[in-house]
Amino acid sequence: MRAVIMDAPRQITVGEREDPRIIEPTDAVIRLTATCICGSDLWPYRGVEPADHTPMGHEYVGVVEEVGASVTTVKPGDFVVGSFVISCGVCEICRSGYPSKCIHAEFVAGFGTQAEKARIPHADGTLVATPGMPDDGLVPSLLAASDVLGTGWFAADAAQVGPGKTVAVVGDGAVGLMGVLAAQQLGAERIIAMSRHADRQALAREYGATDIVTERGAEGAARIKELTGGLGAHSVIEAVGTEESVLQAIHATRGGGHIGFVGVAHEGVQLPLDQLFFAEVHLHGGPAPVRRYLPELIQKIWDREIDPGKVFDLTLPLDQAAEGYAAMHERRAIKVMLTL
Amino acid sequence: MRAVIMDAPRQITVGEREDPRIIEPTDAVIRLTATCICGSDLWPYRGVEPADHTPMGHEYVGVVEEVGASVTTVKPGDFVVGSFVISCGVCEICRSGYPSKCIHAEFVAGFGTQAEKARIPHADGTLVATPGMPDDGLVPSLLAASDVLGTGWFAADAAQVGPGKTVAVVGDGAVGLMGVLAAQQLGAERIIAMSRHADRQALAREYGATDIVTERGAEGAARIKELTGGLGAHSVIEAVGTEESVLQAIHATRGGGHIGFVGVAHEGVQLPLDQLFFAEVHLHGGPAPVRRYLPELIQKIWDREIDPGKVFDLTLPLDQAAEGYAAMHERRAIKVMLTL
Known part of the structure; x- marks a missing residue:
């Protein structure tokens, strides 16, 4: 599949990565509808953090392709929004409202969602299905919920x-x-x-x-x-x-x-x-417990009470990710959406 | 009057200072029954903060001697406990529960309560009268309420x-x-x-x-x-x-x-x-908003529900303040009460 890779600071390529597949019974694999570039992606871009052929991206919306045997709350075909932190949803810390500090917490950044597909562990605790397939006009706002709005x-x-x-x-x-x-x-x-x-x-x-x-x-x-x-x-x-x-x-x-x-x-x-x-x-x-807020935020977006998607002032196809990074780095764009 | 002075780090004397008197109509002058040495007094003692003929002390209980014309909640003869931070009690910050950040806040340390008497500005907002004259046995606990218990x-x-x-x-x-x-x-x-x-x-x-x-x-x-x-x-x-x-x-x-x-x-x-x-x-x-808790803490002490006074494991007359500082510095005492 195609995926954004940061070869080194300021060097963004869209190359090939192996397709993700179900590993754990709690996993889902999603086909991304849209993803985006985060302000925090600029840290390695600017050389403040290391970058060495690093898969990029931690914000995502898309359609479930496949789920592991124990996943019960989302199914193939569902449109889902997920948090930028993996969470199980059932541990004491998740139940107290801090999925971002889940005992199984992992940053989605490690999975790289600036790509055609992504494996999302602990799908039941991380993903939320929307009430139906969204209109294209709702996609930016739903994508914003994944991190920047939730944060x-x-x-x-x-x-x-x-x-x-x-x-x-x-x-x-x-x-x-x-x-x-x-x-x-x-x-x-x-x-x-x-x-x-x-x-x-x-x-x-x-x-x-x-x-x-x-x-x-x-x-x-x-x-x-x-x-x-x-x-x-x-x-x-x-x-x-x-x-x-x-x-x-x-x-x-x-x-x-x-x-x-x-x-x-x-x-x-x-x-x-x-x-x-x-x-x-x-x-x-700290890292926002976005998953706590997702049901409420998705509903507000679905009901068109809020329009956080306006924060994306530049939209590019995934293949032009390099220009997206440059635009955010040079402050020509507030936030860049990448479409697939 | 007699008062503790830190001439320089590790140099404690009990010398003469001018008697305090009412300056503002919101002031009270109290005669101290007891005072004590705070862990924070050890910072200048150890040379970590400056000390140059500095009057010491910010914890206090005692009997009101005189009040300014506008003081209404305490009167001469009352036994009072006060916070280690002066507060007016009526500004928006005081009313929100943060007297330690009162718009008129001053640290009592500047007034030096390791002394026979002290002037306490904003008496109505800073002092709380006990239900009556306490037994000697209650004095250590009431004194603790002034800072260390409240904190x-x-x-x-x-x-x-x-x-x-x-x-x-x-x-x-x-x-x-x-x-x-x-x-x-x-x-x-x-x-x-x-x-x-x-x-x-x-x-x-x-x-x-x-x-x-x-x-x-x-x-x-x-x-x-x-x-x-x-x-x-x-x-x-x-x-x-x-x-x-x-x-x-x-x-x-x-x-x-x-x-x-x-x-x-x-x-x-x-x-x-x-x-x-x-x-x-x-x-x-931050600096504890002790005044917020004083009414409740005084009542608990008065009713003998709590005995915070046990934290004073060494009691000395004010004249032996130097030994009190040394004992706390050398960890021979947890906290030293000074009596008058």
Whole structure:
């Protein structure tokens, strides 16, 4: 089958990989309808993480081709959305709402969904079938649910967004924009998007942002304080993962407020612990337990209550994946969908 | 009046300071009945923080001598307990349960309560009168409520301790021990105290610890995992504040679990952010909002439901403060009460 391979940083090829097949009785093999490029795929692309003939991709929607003998909740022919983390769905951690920390958790990235097909282990605990075959117009939004929407939603939930709350969003990438959408859906009173890019500001406004702040770092945090009577936001979504952005989030949050922390922090990034301590905020985050939210998010998409698919501002066939990576790297695109 | 002064690291004198007096109409002046030495007082004592003829002390109980014109909730003659952070009690942050982040917050340390008297600003928002004059036997426990009990209680609350939960406590100083007591009071099913000192282990057991773990760092976290079916504790109290202890807490917590973070983190302490991210825990802490808990804690002490005062294993007159500091520094005492 055709699959995206990162031969080395900045070297994307679409080559041949062996077709996946059922290995465990809990597996499913799906034929992808669409997949996409994640901000986190840019880390190896930029050489910040290693890349050596690495299969790429962890976001996916598609049609089930085959299931293992013990799979009961999805069947061949079903259109499915899955989380970017494999989860069994039955262990104590899954049942407590943290499938992303399942005792069997594996990142789907290791399976490479920027490809024609993918094997998905623990299909019952990882995949959710849609109510039927979606119209083409719903595919981008369903694909977004696989990671970027689920992650933004988790960030807003972790930041305890709700009615009457002022929310600040650090990061204007796809996850930050989905955080804006989630905050609006969860009833936030005021949503402050922190962004310097006109196209992203526009989409943030479309998704519900009431204010835009262009300052960053300590200045950005000071501006949030200014906009909130000196107190800081009740809820802050951190969707970058650097020391600067996490400190910006910490200092933009009021004492006792909540940070939803979903920007992937890389090895070597250090946080000054005293600044976290004295800010006295709640911090919660990590790889989003997307599977927890999928049934609700799929329904909202199916009912056309939300349109997260707009975050894909460039769509290319899988064969042009290299151009997709370049466009995201050069910030010519917010997020790139790859079709099959 | 007599007062403890840290002339320089390791140089404690009990000298003369000017008597405090009412400055603002919201002030009270109290005559101290007892005060104590905090683990955090050892930082300047050990030269980790500066000390230059610094008045010391931030924990206190005593009798109100005089109040400013606008004070309404305490009056001369009242026996009072106060938080180690000044708070107004009426701002939005105080009303949300975070008096330690009050818009008027000041650390009482700046006022120096290891002294015969102290001025306490924002008396209405900071002090709580006891139901009457306490017996001498209740004084240590009421004094503990001023910081160390309130802090341990906050840690347990922030760690979402409750029935059915397994709690691990990192740090066997006075705050950690109070965390054990709070966990027991909040209904924890299992309380694992991490301690290497026989006297502290014994007190931890007395306060409700069901297990003792002597390993530290990564080994300590691994031991907690072992004791919890590989998952980690639901709730972890971090009562040290170093990189090692915070990582120990993070890795001892199950995915989606909660850390109550009350070990004072000092400038320069860095936390590897990726380890916090991928652990996917809830982290909440900082200077404890003791004032929030004081009414409840005072009542529990008054009703003799809890006896936190046992944490003081050495009592000295104020004049012998130097010996008290030395005893805590050398770990001959867990916590030292100073009487007046």
